Amino acid sequence: MKRRIEQSFAVPYTYPVIFSENIFNVGDPTLAELLDNGKGGKAYFVIDSGVLEKHPGLVDQIKSYADAYQAQFKLCAEPLIVPGGEASKNDPQYYEKVVEATHLYGIDRHSYIVAVGGGAVLDMVGFAAAISHRGIRLIRIPTTVLSQNDSAVGVKNGINSFGKKNYLGTFAPPYAVLNDFNFLKTLDNRDWRSGISEAIKVALIKDVDFFEWIEENASALANREMEPMQELIVRCAQMHLDHIAGKDPFEMGSSRPLDFGHWAAHKMEHLSGYEIRHGEAVSIGIALDSTYSFLKGMITSAELDRIIAVISSLGFQLYHPVLSGEMLLKGLEEFREHLGGQLTIMLLAKLGKGQEVHEMDQKLILEAVEKLKSFQSHRLIAN
The missing domain is CATH 3.40.50.1970 (Rossmann fold)
Known part of the structure; x- marks a missing residue:
């Protein structure tokens, strides 16, 4: 029976x-x-x-x-x-x-x-x-x-x-x-700044108007003005809640768009012994995946420049030594395992719109790392 x-x-x-x-x-x-x-x-x-x-x-x-x-x-x-x-x-x-x-x-x-x-x-x-x-x-x-x-x-x-x-x-x-x-x-300056990276993340993949607002208010945010920070927090929180209320709040599938920039961030945190704060790692992860998106021909050089400029103007680093080497690439497999299925990485189709991919070119990842290292060196020279 x-x-x-x-x-x-x-x-x-x-x-x-x-x-x-x-x-x-x-x-x-x-x-x-x-x-x-x-x-x-x-x-x-x-x-x-x-x-x-x-x-x-x-x-x-x-x-x-x-x-x-x-x-x-x-x-x-x-x-x-x-x-x-x-x-x-x-x-x-x-x-x-x-x-x-x-x-x-x-x-x-x-x-x-x-x-x-x-x-x-x-x-x-x-x-x-x-x-x-x-x-x-x-x-x-x-x-x-x-x-x-x-x-x-x-x-x-x-x-x-x-x-x-x-x-x-x-x-x-x-x-x-x-x-x-x-x-x-x-909060100290690192913790004040750290959370802004999550707002950049959600703006880049969901709302170009919000990204432009962050661009316009970057100086005020970096200078610890409370009113724009409160606006950023409420707006970012609302966008996260809207996403959670969508079709997969408990992440039963492999799609995790709000983890834009996070596959590398999680690995960097661990490799640094958690000396890098989560938000700092996310900002570098966003810069890395945005640069990769540019190298894949998904976004323009001008769009990448705007992203790098915002991250830099808020006081974030663009590169950390733990990015170099093969250990970073292990983060991709760990991320796939964490998803419990097919590798799904959020990249950028344009400012304000994410695009999921299911594979990444390891040579291009390492090339993106080298570009971030160059961006960071040029910023240090400029300062």
């Missing part, structure tokens, strides 16, 4: 992405309303150590806020402090501490884990929340440009393993995302 039963269902996901300031001010009930499950929500905070260094009073501020809204939620334990950056994703002890806390403090599926920090910490905490009780409500409070305009608004979580970025991970939408622009004021 042979029988077959098929199951098909759809699950809607809705979560708010809120842009605000001073979210822990007791006069602002936004966070308390998110943490109120109708019977006194239980909240567990995990905080990026780098954020705490810049905001030493943050833990006391969170406790005062909880005291003011104790009818809505309560803190179930002292906040957990974890290292910022890729260190939190490279060492499994940190996600294990979050998982252990869910056991020790009775954090269940109707409780909340609140992650405060940069994208790496949010990735790690999100992974721990997703695998505990098959999914605990996660509220992300991103504190960097990169996390506010890109990583925190999406559905991905993960940690690094086997020397590969995000090898272990989940697709699990957050319960809410709460951006506080005030955290950006204390």
Whole structure:
């Protein structure tokens, strides 16, 4: 006897992405309303150590806020402090501490884990929340440009393993995302600039008007003017959300257009021992794939010049020594493996329009690397 039963269902996901300031001010009930499950929500905070260094009073501020809204939620334990950056994703002890806390403090599926920090910490905490009780409500409070305009608004979580970025991970939408622009004021220049690369990325493959806006505002962004940065973050976040709401939010296929510039970026991060920040690696990856697109005859010399000029004017490097050598090329196979199928790389058909390809010429990749090295040398001479 042979029988077959098929199951098909759809699950809607809705979560708010809120842009605000001073979210822990007791006069602002936004966070308390998110943490109120109708019977006194239980909240567990995990905080990026780098954020705490810049905001030493943050833990006391969170406790005062909880005291003011104790009818809505309560803190179930002292906040957990974890290292910022890729260190939190490279060492499994940190996600294990979050998982252990869910056991020790009775954090269940109707409780909340609140992650405060940069994208790496949010990735790690999100992974721990997703695998505990098959999914605990996660509220992300991103504190960097990169996390506010890109990583925190999406559905991905993960940690690094086997020397590969995000090898272990989940697709699990957050319960809410709460951006506080005030955290950006204390970023160092590298972290302020780093997240702009994700805006360049999405503009180049989806919206030429946005790319031209970045061109026009590059000087203001580089000079840390808050108003254009807020506009960039909101606009970039909206474009990422629009993409996620499209046909393949959980990346069941091999097409990942928002990973333009990322196949090389992920490899550069690893080869540098994560000395290169993610956004810095993405900017070089964008420059590399744009140069490759030019060498393939897909975009014009004038278009490439505009891309290189924008990346340079924002203060990004165009080349790093880890680009040289055969190790970079291994990133292509690792990226294909990460996709789980056919190699699919996003290149440029023109400014504002991406085009996917399924193979890349390794000789042209190395030629593109040499051109970036030349671009960087000429920039140094000019300065």
